Amino acid sequence: MTKIIAIANQKGGVGKTTTSVNLSAGLATIGKKVLLIDTDPQGNATSGVGVNKSEIEQSIYDVLIDELPLEEIIHKTGIEHLCIAPTTIALAGAEIELVSTISREARLKNAIKKVQNDFDYIIIDCPPSLGLLTLNALTAADAVIIPVQCEFYALEGLSQLLSTISLVQKHLNEDLLIDGVLLTMFDVRTNLSTQVAEEVKKFFEEQVYETIIPRSVRLSEAPSHGESILQYDPKSKGAEVYLQFAKEVAQHG
Ligand code: ADP
Numbered sequence: 103m104t105k106i107i108a109i110a111n112q113k114g115g116v117g118k119t120t121t122s123v124n125l126s127a128g129l130a131t132i133g134k135k136v137l138l139i140d141t142d143p144q145g146n147a148t149s150g151v152g153v154n155k156s157e158i159e160q161s162i163y164d165v166l167i168d169e170l171p172l173e174e175i176i177h178k179t180g181i182e183h184l185c186i187a188p189t190t191i192a193l194a195g196a197e198i199e200l201v202s203t204i205s206r207e208a209r210l211k212n213a214i215k216k217v218q219n220d221f222d223y224i225i226i227d228c229p230p231s232l233g234l235l236t237l238n239a240l241t242a243a244d245a246v247i248i249p250v251q252c253e254f255y256a257l258e259g260l261s262q263l264l265s266t267i268s269l270v271q272k273h274l275n276e277d278l279l280i281d282g283v284l285l286t287m288f289d290v291r292t293n294l295s296t297q298v299a300e301e302v303k304k305f306f307e308e309q310v311y312e313t314i315i316p317r318s319v320r321l322s323e324a325p326s327h328g329e330s331i332l333q334y335d336p337k338s339k340g341a342e343v344y345l346q347f348a349k350e351v352a353q354h355g
Pocket residue numbers: 113114115116117118119120121146230286287288315316317318319321322323325
C-alpha cells in the first residue's frame with residue numbers, strides 16, 4: 103500500500119520543505135520507493151534535491167492545470183529510490199487559475215492515482231498558505247505531518263490549520279488523518295524551546311512525534327548544495343535525526 107503524506111502548515115519557515123526533502127531522503131535510504139511532489143511555487147524542495155528549476159520544461163503546474171500525466175514530469179534524483187515531481191514559479195498562477203476549473207480540489211489526487219503503485223511513499227511539500235494548492239495536497243493525502251517550529255507563537259495559526267483539516271475531512275477526504283506533529287528547530291540551549299515543546303505536547307498529546315529536529319547549521323546549508331542532509335553531511339546530527347524520523351514515520355504503517 104502506498105502512503106501519501108502532506109507536509110502542511112500555512113506558516114512559512116517552520117521546516118516544511120526541510121522535512122519534506124529529508125524525510126523523503128530518509129525513507130529512500132531505508133529502502134522505500136519515494137516520490138516527492140513539490141506544490142510550493144517557490145520550488146525549494148525541487149532545488150533541494152538537486153533539480154535545476156531553470157531547466158524544467160513541464161512541472162506540477164502542467165499536471166494541475168492542463169492535466170498532463172504526472173509520470174511525464176517525474177525526475178530521478180541523486181538518491182536511489184527517490185524521485186521528484188518538480189515545480190516552477192509558474193505554479194504561483196495556478197492558485198487563481200484553479201478557481202474556475204472542474205474538480206479543482208481533486209486535481210492532484212486524480213493525477214497521483216495513475217502513478218501511486220510505483221511508490222511506497224508519496225510526500226507532498228505544501229506552500230505556506232491554506233489555498234487551493236494546499237487543499238489539493240490534503241485531498242490527495244492519507245495523512246498530514248504538521249511541522250511546528252520551537253519558537254514564540256508556535257501554536258498561533260494551528261487552530262486555523264486544524265479547522266481546515268476538519269473541513270477537508272468533512273467535504274473532500276474523509277480518510278485524512280493527522281499522522282503527527284513534528285517539533286523542528288529545537289534549540290537545546292534555550293528554555294524557550296523546552297517551553298514551546300511542552301506547550302505543543304500539552305495540546306497535541308501523543309500526536310507529537312518522539313523524534314525532535316534540533317536547530318542545526320548543517321541542515322540549513324544542505325539546500326544550497328542541492329542535497330539532502332543525508333548526502334551533504336551523513337554523519338551530522340541532522341542526518342541522524344531525519345533518518346530516525348523516517349523510521350518513526352515508517353513504523354506508523
Ligand atoms: P518552510 O518550508 O516551512 O517555509 P523551510 O524548511 O524552508 O520552512 O525552513 C525555513 C528556513 O529554516 C530555511 O532556511 C531552512 O534551511 C532553515 N531550517 C529548517 N529547519 C532547520 C533546522 N532544523 N535547523 C536550522 N535551520 C533550519
